[in-house]
Amino acid sequence: MIQAILVFNNHGKPRLVRFYQRFPEEIQQQIVRETFHLVLKRDDNICNFLEGGSLIGGSDYKLIYRHYATLYFVFCVDSSESELGILDLIQVFVETLDKCFENVCELDLIFHMDKVHYILQEVVMGGMVLETNMNEIVAQIEAQNRLEKSEGGLSAAPARAVSAVKNINLPEMPRSINIGDLNIKVPNLSQLV
């Protein structure tokens, strides 16, 4: 079972905090800080598995983390989860974020914190892994987004117009004209009329 999922940046600022077990507020903050200190000490070429500190439950719990650019993704799990499996689950989660946000970066996580929570809810529910297939997760999120667009009403009309036009297949204009050939063909003028 997954106890907690934490995402924080290189300075320890929390970007996403989700606990699947009840801890009082101050303990939650302490756990985030402690996890950050534990994880910061690690180089990039050593084990991704850490025994949890004294706060988060003792010897049965492990911290499995991955460092991407400026963010640390930490999953705190108990012994019933496979370590390498969770490592790959973190990868699936990050790839899904990438797909939903188009080249995700830390700013996306900061400014769309609620969307990140919704995506996480499709992957892990109540501490158990619900879905590991990236396409399925994205499909669920798309279904919710579609509802968002349809509920937007008048103020969403420009957004819909934009996406509708974007989806039209405009004919490609030739980017470069090759005049190496001396037999120049007369261009078809009818399409410019």
Place this chain on the structure above:
Amino acid sequence: MSDIVEKTLTALPGLFLQTPGAGGPAAARAPFSSRLGGLIRGITALTSKHEEEKLIHQELSNLKAAVSAPTTTLKMMKECMVRLIYCEMLGYDASFGYIHAIKLAQQGNLLEKRVGYLAVSLFLHESHELLLLLVNTVVKDLQSTNLVEVCMALTIVSQIFPQEMIPAVLPLIEDKLQHSKEIIRRKAVLALYKFHLIAPNQVQHIHVKFRKALCDRDVGVMAASLHIYHRMIKENSSGYKDLTGSFVTILKQVVGGKLPVDFNYHSVPAPWLQIQLLRILRLLGKDDQRTSELMYDVLDESLRRAELNHNVTYAILFECVHTVYSIYPKSELLEKAAKCIGKFVLSPKINLKYLGLKALTYVIQQDPTLALQHQMTIIECLDHPDPIIKRETLELLYRITNAQNITVIVQKMLEYLHQSKEEYIIVNLVGKIAELAEKYPLFEP
């Protein structure tokens, strides 16, 4: 030309947002969509914790006024709620907002309900008094015809739900087990699993339905039911031995590639599913020869197939090895597993080394010769720069202490103790040294 069209398209939304449209004054509309952005930008511009506290306290008092004002629409409440979530995440108390989160989940349209439920799951906990107010909403949403609402209700049920109210929603969720949509059945299975964890006696009567979920035509539902079975088999393995055949069949099909291509992760078929099944088989086959015999083929097959060089295949191999050593032993399988452990321990990849050492700790009781084979590597690991590997090696050595090597081992442990600064590791290690000292009282550390 196409880049010009692209530029126009991306500029359009900006142009539209700037012009004040119908419905609400422009001053109220435009800033709200970027209030969270404004708050965050404000925080990042500050340099000290003290200033951050001041800013957040001010933001919180603004929010307090906003949420209690009678003129606040639900849409504005939604924006406020996201900011409240952010403040709570940073550690500041926002309990005045809890009741409004519940109201938002009750009264809002779909989007507002989503934010309301999210806020409730992040703010409250199972024994919070306010949670009871949510039960009616959850019941209503479970019966809704809108699939997204049902999904949201099921999600909230498995995140937090008061124990006393389980009987109120139990029949509705059982109903959902037969829903035509796969995602709803899957979420219902996990919600029932949560109930089993907090109140097992109330879900006794639906074990038959769990069996149906196991044989469900959709793989996702079957995978969700495995969580439940893993737990129940852990508590009482003898009651489920008859299911061994089904688990073995499922694993055979997964390994044989019978699942739809969607489930492949880096060309490995459903790795997490395989890992889960292997764990269940491990629990079923422990100390039981007849049941173990059913598994030998499929374990052999898994060991053979997981030959690719990706993290996930190593995960499956590790589980296979662990299972092979836990169930009733079979010599060919043990040999293959020993070879695998060898590969792990000698691997340059550090995660694999760690797992190899871990596997050796399991194996050591049954087959001490394996440790001797890899003696040199183990000794190298003792001086490894990574403290986690060192600790794992010490754990391993602790299990293979005998009268000859105890002095050396305890010496190494003491060295590690001097370097380590984490309290609970020190406590752990001191306990081990004390145990060893008792077992071999004639040797001075």
